[in-house]
Amino acid sequence: MVISHWFINLPISPYSLFPIRYSATLADGSELPDWLSFNPITQTFSGTPAYGDAGQLDVKVIATDKEGAIATDTFSIQIQTPFIFGTTNSEEISPEAGQALFAGDGDDTINSTDDNDIFAGNGNDVVTVNSHSSVSAGDGDDTVIVGANGPALNTTVDGGNGEDNLVVAEANGTNNLFGAADADELQVIEGSRQLLFGGSGNDKISVPFFQVNNKANNPHKAIPSNTPAPPILNTPALMA
Numbered sequence: 001m002v003i004s005h006w007f008i009n010l011p012i013s014p015y016s017l018f019p020i021r022y023s024a025t026l027a028d029g030s031e032l033p034d035w036l037s038f039n040p041i042t043q044t045f046s047g048t049p050a051y052g053d054a055g056q057l058d059v060k061v062i063a064t065d066k067e068g069a070i071a072t073d074t075f076s077i078q079i080q081t082p083f084i085f086g087t088t089n090s091e092e093i094s095p096e097a098g099q100a101l102f103a104g105d106g107d108d109t110i111n112s113t114d115d116n117d118i119f120a121g122n123g124n125d126v127v128t129v130n131s132h133s134s135v136s137a138g139d140g141d142d143t144v145i146v147g148a149n150g151p152a153l154n155t156t157v158d159g160g161n162g163e164d165n166l167v168v169a170e171a172n173g174t175n176n177l178f179g180a181a182d183a184d185e186l187q188v189i190e191g192s193r194q195l196l197f198g199g200s201g202n203d204k205i206s207v208p209f210f211q212v213n214n215k216a217n218n219p220h221k222a223i224p225s226n227t228p229a230p231p232i233l234n235t236p237a238l239m240a
């Protein structure tokens with residue numbers, strides 16, 4: 001992840017025939033943290049901060065010419081907190097990509113994007129989510145829609161307790177739906193190779209009709225626990 005791209009404003013001549021050497025430290029002169037590196041060629045900072053690295057980081061870039069003249073400048077890198085928290089109220093929350101959300105109690109509406117870890121908490125929550133994410137819907141009768149805003153892949157949904165409605169609206173890779181306890185409804189609207197597990201309870205699992213009926217296309221691995229699997233109907237037209 002590229003944190004920042006920054007060009008130093010040099011009081012020494014930028015037209016010098018001699019190369020200018022760049023380096024970077026923290027503003028107090030100490031070394032950059034292990035996760036952050038500075039490329040002196042491109043004058044680019046890059047790195048992947050951990051959860052504990054959120055906040056402001058003050059850094060200093062040092063330019064040195066062949067004669068030993070030095071110019072420095074300091075600036076701040078803002079590292080977004082990776083966690084956001086809801087309240088006990090019912091609320092609408094839209095986490096940014098890469099964030100983990102703990103929505104808490106209440107009937108929450110959560111509009112997530114990619115690379116999100118969503119913990120919806122108690123309440124009857126409604127969650128939309130795209131790719132490379134996980135959703136733990138928690139207690140309550142929750143609705144989770146994967147790929148509502150475009151095809152999704154590599155997202156895992158756990159409905160938790162309650163009668164949950166879990167949907168893959170559109171997929172371009174495998175997603176996993178797990179109904180968990182109680183009677184859940186799991187549905188694939190568009191997309192193949194989706195993994196659906198009803199868990200305990202009288203679950204209803206539905207997938208596109210043509211995929212149920214065409215084993216050659218590797219249909220969904222729909223595995224309800226207390227209800228029979230969708231029927232495999234080998235119609236002559238689809239067997240041809």
Ligand SMILES: [Ca+2]
Pocket residue numbers: 103104105106107108120121122123124125
């Ligand atoms: Ca909630």
Ligand SMILES: [Ca+2]
Pocket residue numbers: 137138139140141142159160161162163164
């Ligand atoms: Ca639930």
Ligand SMILES: [Ca+2]
Pocket residue numbers: 179180181182183184198199200201202203
């Ligand atoms: Ca279930």
